[in-house]
Each structure stands twice: as C-alpha cells, then as structure tokens.
Amino acid sequence: GYQSLAAQGMGALGVFQRGHLSADWTFSQQHYRGGRASRDFQLDNAYYRHDLGQQYYLQAGRMDRRNLSSPQGGTFSFSMLPMDRFQGLRLGTTQAYVDAAAAVQATPLTVLLARDARVDAFDGERLLQTFYLQAGINQLDTRRFPLGNYTVTLRIYEDGVLVRSEDAPFDKGGDWTDSSVQWFLQGGRRNERRSDRFNDELAAMAGLRVPVSRNVAVTAG
Secondary structure: OOEEEEEEEEEEEEEEEEEEEEEEEEEEEEEOHHOEEEEEEEEEEEEEEEOOOOOEEEEEEEEEOHHHHEEEEOOOOOOOOOOEEEEEEEEEEEEOOOOOOOOOOOOEEEOOOOOOOOEEEEOOEEEEEEEEEEOOEEOOOOOOOEEEEEEEEEEEEEEEEOOOOOEEEEEEHHHHHHHOEEEEEEEEEEEOOOOOOOOEEEEEEEEEEEEOOOOOEEEEE
C-alpha cells in the first residue's frame, strides 16, 4: 500500500536580554507500492536574532523570507524574491513590540474533492501545512500560515498519487501593517531548497515599504 508522513516543528531559546536562537524544520516521507520511497528534510531557519531597541533587529544564520511578512520583520509581500533562503545577515525594522490586538484577516481557501484526499499547501517550494480531508467542499484552516500576500499551491493526492495542483492567491494581515515606514537589508550566500545553478553564490537585497494611507502603501525592493 501507500504510506505518508509529514511533520514540522519550530523552537526558540532566549539568549541575553534582547536576543534569542530560533529554528524551524519540515520533514516528509512517502512509501509506495513496490518498496519505492522518498523523503525530504528542510531546515528553513536556524539563526540568532538580537533586537536593537524596539524598532530594529539584527539576525545572523540561515533564513528564508518568512519573517519579512510577519510582525518580526515587516509586511513585505515579496512572493517572487529571487533569493528564497540564504545564510548571512539581515538588518531591518520590526513590529514585534507593536500591540497587534487587531484581528488578523485572511483570504479563505476552499478546495473541492471528489474523494478523500491529502492536500499539501505550498508557498513556492516551502511546505506550509498538510491536510487530510474528506470528499466534498472543504475550507482550509490557514491560522498557521505566515502573514503576507503570496500564491498558495495546493497539491492534491488520492491514494498517494498526485491527481492535480491548484494555485490560489492568498493574503493574510492585520491593521498594524500600515502604521510606519519599514525597511530591511540582507546579504550572504544563497541556500535554495532545490538544486539551483546560483546556489552558494553571494547575494544582497534590500526592501522599503512606505505607507501612503490606511489601505495603500508603496513597496520597493
């Protein structure tokens, strides 16, 4: 028969008064008929972060673009960043100390299934969450999805076989996003999730987000 296992985890350890170590990972494994198997382990983040007061931060280690779409690093909607993950330094503004009591709103994601199925949700090559759903109309629970504006790819498996993929625009954010100017600088060596001819090359990036009104902002990167 067919067997599938998916797991993900994250952890943080406080270091000094304003610093912490953070890491998160994903693991997936499939066993198919005939003894064929595949497995994948990704360490997406493993870094030390130090907050420079309540407005700025410095991170060093392995990082993806996730924190750039969260209160920790801003609300940059760079879903098409050419450098998805890297090892190096990042400096920028943070909203981690802002009272984010405003309700976070997210675009609903719905999938129609003809049979019971496993649905893997991806942001690019990064696995966001795995769902095991019954046949019918299902609305996905996106509470664990990171903040930001990006395209979610849904890969639908029936009996362990990929039957189709769907792309859906997704937006998740809160009222705190439009209050101040945000920026970041980052540089280091690329560390992509899949083989890439640019892997291990030196690269640098910068981003700036300037609010114009409550619902309008200018972003450059």
